Amino acid sequence: MPFVNWLKRNLVVIAGLLTLAYLLLPNVIVTVFSFNKPKGRFNYEWQRFSLDAWKDPCGVSDLCGSLSVSLQIAFWATLGATLLGTLIAFALVRYRFRARGAVNSLIFLPMAMPEVVMAASLLTLFLNMGAQLGFWTILIAHIMFCLSFVVTAVKARVMSMDPKLEEAARDLYAGPFQTFVRVTLPIAAPGIAAGAMLAFALSFDDFIITNFNAGSTVTFPMFVWGSAQRGTPVQINVIGTAMFVVAVLFVLASMAVGNRRNRHKA
Amino acid sequence: MSTLTEAPPPLAPEAPEPKPPRRRGRWTPYWLLLPGILWLLVFFALPMIYQASTSVQTGSLEEGYKVTWHFATYWDALSAYWPQFVRSVLYAGTATILCLLLGYPLAYLIAFRAGRWRNLIMILVIAPFFTSFLIRTLAWKTILADGGPLVGALDTLHVLDVTGWLGWTAGDRVLATPLAVVCGLTYNFLPFMILPLYTSLERIDGRLHEAAGDLYARPWTTFRKVTFPLSMPGVVSGTLLTFIPATGDYVNADLLGSTDTRMVGNVIQTQFLRVLDYPTAAALSFILMAAILLMVTLYIRRSGTEDLV
Numbered sequence: 344m345p346f347v348n349w350l351k352r353n354l355v356v357i358a359g360l361l362t363l364a365y366l367l368l369p370n371v372i373v374t375v376f377s378f379n380k381p382k383g384r385f386n387y388e389w390q391r392f393s394l395d396a397w398k399d400p401c402g403v404s405d406l407c408g409s410l411s412v413s414l415q416i417a418f419w420a421t422l423g424a425t426l427l428g429t430l431i432a433f434a435l436v437r438y439r440f441r442a443r444g445a446v447n448s449l450i451f452l453p454m455a456m457p458e459v460v461m462a463a464s465l466l467t468l469f470l471n472m473g474a475q476l477g478f479w480t481i482l483i484a485h486i487m488f489c490l491s492f493v494v495t496a497v498k499a500r501v502m503s504m505d506p507k508l509e510e511a512a513r514d515l516y517a518g519p520f521q522t523f524v525r526v527t528l529p530i531a532a533p534g535i536a537a538g539a540m541l542a543f544a545l546s547f548d549d550f551i552i553t554n555f556n557a558g559s560t561v562t563f564p565m566f567v568w569g570s571a572q573r574g575t576p577v578q579i580n581v582i583g584t585a586m587f588v589v590a591v592l593f594v595l596a597s598m599a600v601g602n603r604r605n606r607h608k609a
Numbered sequence: 610m611s612t613l614t615e616a617p618p619p620l621a622p623e624a625p626e627p628k629p630p631r632r633r634g635r636w637t638p639y640w641l642l643l644p645g646i647l648w649l650l651v652f653f654a655l656p657m658i659y660q661a662s663t664s665v666q667t668g669s670l671e672e673g674y675k676v677t678w679h680f681a682t683y684w685d686a687l688s689a690y691w692p693q694f695v696r697s698v699l700y701a702g703t704a705t706i707l708c709l710l711l712g713y714p715l716a717y718l719i720a721f722r723a724g725r726w727r728n729l730i731m732i733l734v735i736a737p738f739f740t741s742f743l744i745r746t747l748a749w750k751t752i753l754a755d756g757g758p759l760v761g762a763l764d765t766l767h768v769l770d771v772t773g774w775l776g777w778t779a780g781d782r783v784l785a786t787p788l789a790v791v792c793g794l795t796y797n798f799l800p801f802m803i804l805p806l807y808t809s810l811e812r813i814d815g816r817l818h819e820a821a822g823d824l825y826a827r828p829w830t831t832f833r834k835v836t837f838p839l840s841m842p843g844v845v846s847g848t849l850l851t852f853i854p855a856t857g858d859y860v861n862a863d864l865l866g867s868t869d870t871r872m873v874g875n876v877i878q879t880q881f882l883r884v885l886d887y888p889t890a891a892a893l894s895f896i897l898m899a900a901i902l903l904m905v906t907l908y909i910r911r912s913g914t915e916d917l918v
Contacts, residue, residue, distance in 0.1 A: 459878065551860070575747060590739035
């Protein structure tokens with residue numbers, strides 16, 4: 344029975360592709376419904392094709408403002424978390440020091456904590472300090488929870504680095520600074536880039552911690568949350584679709600550049 | 610906008626230059642650690658202490674709160690909200706198992722069978738992150754809509770009769786039932802299962818599979834005796850990365866569920882942001898934290914993987 348044999352051999356492929364379909368189905372729906380012209384305030388039922396939302400993505404008040412707030416916070420949070428996280432990762436991999444276990448747990452715990460717990464406790468701190476909730480409190484929170492993920496990503500890369508390369512650089516009379524900039528940093532760069540991308544995605548998409556600590560500032564996820572109660576404009580789907588497409592193109596482009604560079608070296 | 614251009618972010622001034630190990634100075638690691646660890650101590654550890662203290666305070670919003678070591682708050686919170694706690698663990702546990710069952714084949718496919726499609730599939734797993742998860746969760750409202758094609762098909766196939774009998778759905782609805790919430794949780798945390806699984810599968814030496822085949826192991830035996838045990842680190846960190854955030858989640862229960870599917874996250878959120886009963890909210894989130902740390906520690910001990918970070 345050739346078909347049964349084929350099925351047996353490719354069962355895992357079929358199961359995997361079904362999971363992939365499950366993962367992508369909502370994105371298909373989001374994209375299709377960005378061309379919808381809903382009757383009421385909610386965009387949950389298909390009515391008819393329309394390009395209205397795509398022609399006027401900022402047509403809903405406050406939507407693009409919230410998007411801009413989210414992008415700014417994600418940018419600064421990525422910068423901060425990547426800087427602090429890379430330093431910690433280098434210290435963890437390259438040096439022996441006391442309190443290593445404590446540092447490791449302090450980095451692991453934020454990843455092992457439900458967001459709502461961190462959100463509530465951080466709000467308690469801000470309320471006790473009398474801090475003005477808004478842009479800065481969101482940024483502080485985002486750097487805090489992105490930090491551990493950057494450390495993990497950079498650490499993995501630095502750990503797999505061959506220390507002989509740096510020794511070779513020193514043997515060739517490169518100073519410590521030159522060794523770091525010309526050898527260490529370029530090799531660690533993919534790890535740092537991966538950490539930064541992760542931080543950006545986590546920060547841009549964060550809702551729970553932001554919702555607790557935002558005060559009256561509205562980020563894009565908070566706008567979506569609010570509209571889920573009041574009425575979902577089609578423009579939300581337009582922005583969701585556009586972000587998806589931009590992300591895919593960005594990754595494809597950076598991969599193409601990486602491939603070209605590798606080929607040049609080879 | 611203006612605050613951004615005027616002032617630099619507060620993290621820049623304290624950050625020391627990433628000095629190369631000149632003579633492997635004794636203090637260098639501490640300087641490297643200082644800014645980041647300080648950040649975590651002030652904005653992660655300190656809040657936990659504040660919260661612990663809030664949970665044993667009494668008072669009111671108007672008169673202010675005082676620490677009175679009022680531990681009864683914990684008892685009251687537990688006796689009032691234990692169903693939500695049980696529900697959280699139940700939903701998150703089910704979602705985690707589903708994630709493992711669904712995610713493993715895909716991680717395996719990417720690691721061993723995808724060939725030149727590997728990168729593309731990887732991108733497709735990660736890219737949905739960039740469409741806000743709230744928008745994607747709202748899309749499930751459309752997919753699971755009453756009388757929609759999916760629900761209609763499930764109804765015709767009498768699947769809904771079975772799930773209704775189990776108490777997962779109610780009548781001919783899927784939305785606003787436990788099934789919808791678990792489905793949303795599974796969907797939302799699936800990538801957090803797939804990525805660690807893939808990382809540990811990808812590390813497995815392909816020659817081990819060949820060796821197993823040479824020793825007359827059938828494919829299933831090879832998987833059971835070689836592949837799966839070697840992927841255990843991925844299974845452990847994947848289940849943790851799925852279970853922990855799923856337990857505290859309140860977005861899926863709110864958007865896809867009903868008042869009968871409220872999880873502990875919903876209670877904390879309401880107590881904190883709407884009822885403004887801070888001691889109860891703090892006690893609840895402290896119990897949640899303790900429960901999760903306990904479960905995680907036991908789980909890690911059992912599975913024998915210590916190196917998670």
